[in-house]
Amino acid sequence: MAVQISPSILAADFARLADEAAAVPNADWLHVDVMDYHFVPNLTLGLPVVEALRKATATPLDCHLMIADPDRWAPAYAEAGAGSVTIHAEAAKAPVRTLREIRSLGARAGLALSPATAVEPYEDLLGEIDMLLLMTVEPGFGGQKFLDIMLPKIRRARALIERHGGRIWLQVDGGVDAETIGRCAEAGADVFVAGSAVYGAADPAAAIDALRATAASQSG
Ligand SMILES: O=C(CO)[C@@H](O)[C@H](O)COP(=O)(O)O
Numbered sequence: 453m454a455v456q457i458s459p460s461i462l463a464a465d466f467a468r469l470a471d472e473a474a475a476v477p478n479a480d481w482l483h484v485d486v487m488d489y490h491f492v493p494n495l496t497l498g499l500p501v502v503e504a505l506r507k508a509t510a511t512p513l514d515c516h517l518m519i520a521d522p523d524r525w526a527p528a529y530a531e532a533g534a535g536s537v538t539i540h541a542e543a544a545k546a547p548v549r550t551l552r553e554i555r556s557l558g559a560r561a562g563l564a565l566s567p568a569t570a571v572e573p574y575e576d577l578l579g580e581i582d583m584l585l586l587m588t589v590e591p592g593f594g595g596q597k598f599l600d601i602m603l604p605k606i607r608r609a610r611a612l613i614e615r616h617g618g619r620i621w622l623q624v625d626g627g628v629d630a631e632t633i634g635r636c637a638e639a640g641a642d643v644f645v646a647g648s649a650v651y652g653a654a655d656p657a658a659a660i661d662a663l664r665a666t667a668a669s670q671s672g
């Protein structure tokens with residue numbers, strides 16, 4: 453599986469988002485963390501910023517919605533031009549309807565699981581999604597330490613995905629850096645979100661190249 457890197461703009465300078473997007477021309481996606489003070493104890497940005505970013509960069513936007521009511525808001529992110537819209541299983545009340553709506557609007561549909569949410573109960577939804585996002589920190593903040601206890605879950609998710617044809621991307625998000633990305637890749641992840649490890653580096657584009665090379669060397 454091809455390795456994809458999705459740098460999280462949560463670790464970028466919010467006053468210079470267009471420049472920060474331009475600083476990572478080798479990114480496959482730009483990961484946009486939408487937080488609403490309700491699903492997580494943090495507030496970041498919403499639709500107007502996604503619409504502005506869409507015009508400022510050609511890199512597709514990978515919107516990770518950490519919001520209390522994704523059923524209400526997710527379609528609007530697809531309409532705003534996001535290439536991928538991911539909703540949290542813990543927040544969605546009508547995930548099948550919402551995932552179908554995201555796809556019908558032309559975006560890829562993602563389902564995110566927080567660390568304590570098991571993947572097995574969602575097996576029946578795999579046909580509705582294009583990407584499964586496994587949080588490797590508690591959602592809410594960048595710069596947290598990678599949770600090694602998530603590695604067996606990444607392996608189980610990869611096995612489930614393979615049983616369903618291997619079409620679905622497996623994204624890991626939180627604490628992914630030069631030291632942890634190899635273990636994630638070896639466990640079966642193929643899309644890697646990295647905030648601090650990219651935007652905290654002196655040369656963000658070089659950091660992406662290094663992360664990609666390490667992941668590729670460990671992936672099966
Ligand atoms: O969704 C989240 C946090 O809730 C992430 O996307 C973080 O933004 C990743 O940041 P790092 O852990 O890579 O610094």
Ligand SMILES: [Fe+2]
Nearest residue numbers: 485516625645
């Ligand atoms: Fe995220």
